[in-house]
Amino acid sequence: MSRLDLLWTIKFQNEKHEVETVSTISRLLLENILPKHVAEIIIKENMSQGLYHESYDNVVVMFASIPNFKEFYVQSDVNNDGLECLRLLNEIIAEFDKLLDKNKFSCVEKIKTIGHTYMAAAGLNPGVEHRMTRERYNQNIVALAEFAFAMIAVLEGINRDCFNDFKLRVGMCNGPLVA
Incomplete structure (x- = not known):
């Protein structure tokens, strides 16, 4: 037993x-x-039903894409059916992600990537009062703009190392948001 x-x-x-x-x-x-x-x-x-959301008064959202990546991406035997192109894109995104570890970008949060487009936001403070001072709001705008410039610098470095000419197209929008 x-x-x-x-x-x-x-x-x-x-x-x-x-x-x-x-x-x-x-x-x-x-x-x-x-x-x-x-x-x-x-x-x-255990939210199996219902949608989670929070409303914010002042958030800054950024989309940054590499518009000429589509021209670069080719599926051929030379690049392992496109895997090498995707490896480079993954390396670029990983370098962008590393920027978020810097203290000056602490208010910036990566939302997601969709193909060759990177989405980030500043001013999301979950579970905290969603109204912020004008000064803090301006700091978020500046931080996200500086993050975009840092992304451009990273991409320029990768271009030098890989002999490419990728461009970064950035768009930012600010105001109220439901997330």
Whole structure:
């Protein structure tokens, strides 16, 4: 009987470990596609129904795209059916992401990337009062504009290293937002 108990205990521990692993993977996947604070709310409140949203009075949103990447992307045997082109795009995006680690860009949050377009915002303070002072609002605009200039500098460096001529097209909009 004790051998059977031991086997059941081992099986239980293995299944418990498997559940914890699946839970961790699920959390990481949610945090990968949603902002971390939204993922936490969905996990904690088990929001299987209903939509989560917050309203903000003053947010700055930026879209930055590499319009001539489409011309660069070619599927051929030389570049492993386009994988090398995608590897370079991934490297560019990773370099843009590294900029967010700088303290001066602490108010900037990457929202997502769609192909060769990078979306970021400043002024999102989840769970906090959504009205901000004019000074803080202006600081967010400046920080996001400086982030865009830093992205241009990064892309110019990559162009030098890879002998490319990628351009960065940036658009910014500010005002009220529901996210």
